[in-house]
Amino acid sequence: MSSNTQRSFGWLALLTAIVAAVTFGVVALLVNIFERKQEARNPFVKVAEVTEVSTDPKPWGLNFPQQYEDYLKTVNDDYTDFGGNHALPPSKLEKHPWLKRLFAGYAFSIDYREARGHAHMLSDQEVTKRVTEVQQAGACLHCHASIIPTYRRIGLESMGKEATEEAMTEGYQWDAVLAGFQAVSQKNYEEVHAELTKTPDGVTKAEDGDPHMGGAHPVSCIDCHDPETMSIRVTRPGFILGIDKLAKSDAPVPHLPSIQEWRDKGSKGNYDPNTMATRQEMRSFVCGQCHVEYYCANKMTLTFPWSNGLKMEQLEAEWDSTEFPDGGKFYDYVHKETGTKVYKAQHPEFELWSQGIHARSGVSCSDCHMPYEKKGATKVSSHWVRSPMLNINKACQTCHNIPEQEIVDRVAVIQDRTEQLIDRAAAAMTEMLDAIIAAQEAGVSDDDLAPVRDLQRKAMWRLDYIASENSKGFHARQEAARILAESVDYSRQAIAMCYKLMGPSAPADVAKTIDEADRLASLAESN
Numbered sequence: 001m002s003s004n005t006q007r008s009f010g011w012l013a014l015l016t017a018i019v020a021a022v023t024f025g026v027v028a029l030l031v032n033i034f035e036r037k038q039e040a041r042n043p044f045v046k047v048a049e050v051t052e053v054s055t056d057p058k059p060w061g062l063n064f065p066q067q068y069e070d071y072l073k074t075v076n077d078d079y080t081d082f083g084g085n086h087a088l089p090p091s092k093l094e095k096h097p098w099l100k101r102l103f104a105g106y107a108f109s110i111d112y113r114e115a116r117g118h119a120h121m122l123s124d125q126e127v128t129k130r131v132t133e134v135q136q137a138g139a140c141l142h143c144h145a146s147i148i149p150t151y152r153r154i155g156l157e158s159m160g161k162e163a164t165e166e167a168m169t170e171g172y173q174w175d176a177v178l179a180g181f182q183a184v185s186q187k188n189y190e191e192v193h194a195e196l197t198k199t200p201d202g203v204t205k206a207e208d209g210d211p212h213m214g215g216a217h218p219v220s221c222i223d224c225h226d227p228e229t230m231s232i233r234v235t236r237p238g239f240i241l242g243i244d245k246l247a248k249s250d251a252p253v254p255h256l257p258s259i260q261e262w263r264d265k266g267s268k269g270n271y272d273p274n275t276m277a278t279r280q281e282m283r284s285f286v287c288g289q290c291h292v293e294y295y296c297a298n299k300m301t302l303t304f305p306w307s308n309g310l311k312m313e314q315l316e317a318e319w320d321s322t323e324f325p326d327g328g329k330f331y332d333y334v335h336k337e338t339g340t341k342v343y344k345a346q347h348p349e350f351e352l353w354s355q356g357i358h359a360r361s362g363v364s365c366s367d368c369h370m371p372y373e374k375k376g377a378t379k380v381s382s383h384w385v386r387s388p389m390l391n392i393n394k395a396c397q398t399c400h401n402i403p404e405q406e407i408v409d410r411v412a413v414i415q416d417r418t419e420q421l422i423d424r425a426a427a428a429m430t431e432m433l434d435a436i437i438a439a440q441e442a443g444v445s446d447d448d449l450a451p452v453r454d455l456q457r458k459a460m461w462r463l464d465y466i467a468s469e470n471s472k473g474f475h476a477r478q479e480a481a482r483i484l485a486e487s488v489d490y491s492r493q494a495i496a497m498c499y500k501l502m503g504p505s506a507p508a509d510v511a512k513t514i515d516e517a518d519r520l521a522s523l524a525e526s527n
Helices: 003-041 057-063 065-073 098-102 118-127 138-144 148-158 174-184 189-197 237-247 257-264 279-288 312-321 349-353 365-369 404-441 446-467 474-505 508-526
Strands: 372-375 378-381
Touching: 057 065, 065 118, 065 378, 098 404, 098 446, 118 138, 138 174, 138 189, 138 237, 148 174, 148 189, 174 189, 174 237, 237 257, 237 279, 279 349, 279 365, 312 446, 349 365, 349 474, 404 446, 404 474, 446 474
Parallel strands: none
Antiparallel strands: 372 378
16 A cells, blocks of 8 residues: 555544544534533433322422522521521520510510521421420411411311322312311420321321321421422412402502402402412512511411511501400410500511512512523522522622622621611610519509500510511611611600609609600790
């Protein structure tokens, strides 16, 4: 073979190799693109059956490993200065001793800690002294447990219908869920907790004679997702009844367009968030099932007070007009130091958010606390539910094109100022309690103290409303400042009224101040 022929053969072999390599690369690229597109079209592969009794999140995790992995991370969240989720919840009572006086006579004066992640929420409730040392209502499990199948089972039984596992998997069954919800709302905590373990959870298989059909689980996948379609949904009767009351009110709802549209069409029947709300609204509604103000003791059925709207004073107005089934006026607890019947705010994140700029801008709870993330070719909503301050890049900077440190500084200013206002309101509140006690010891009658007690209730409700809300004012900073300013004002009015009622018994310098204030007020009126 000549050298020319050998050289030609070499070039041909090299060209063949290059063409083969390029072809392989192109094919591999196309296969990769195809696979990614398929991933995007089919974000999960259903390898385990989940139904309307699947309260255990493990089988859901086989279908949605990324979301389940995120959910499990909520047990290990870092601590933030102002709430959020974290691993070692410090005692709020030790950090803020005034809370013991605010909650005197109520279980929160015994044990009150920072919140933790969803995976902890039932176990934390089971061991808190509020439950182990004080008899609590089973209504507390409305939000701390994955309880809807238990409501459904008890509801079916109360309606005389079959309540087998098979019957319980035949859809959500609103009538049965509502009947069960109403049946257990006034039972005690231990009774309702026991009912949880009598309900199938989709995994536990009890032995013959064992009444425990399932396990008690904290809020999990089934509470926010339809097991058939996987779409997000709301399941809690408290929310479904509450949002219907809001829809039927005249309260402005610029941040909830589907409710306004429903009103504009004539408001027929009931407002059903699962069929009428937009997907973006649902991304807040699923959180609003529990992160709200509510009554959950055992004198009446668990209630969301949204008949007048979502503002603080609109909730207060509903409590003011509420009577217990025995005809007595509504209250949450009797304040141990003063004997005044007062309200206890829960954690009104949904309500305060509704008054803020993010709600008015169409930003949902999930946008910040469960931001979208890119996993391979798939976009998923993070199920590592936590403070946005622990995930600023994905939670904040998708909208706010400013440096991370600038965001940190802005949030710190809002929360620091809110904290300072809370401290001022707390100081006024404790001085008010001292003044009422002094008035009682001076012999001021209960009738004369009645208007003072109204002021005490208003002051404490407002302080508690913002102090127990988990954003430290961030969800609506001006609204938070307004509410705290009102709290200070009501406390100071109560103090002044106490000393006026005490007359000569009031501290001399205070009496002199009040006399001078009265003189100036009289002059102002005469002019």
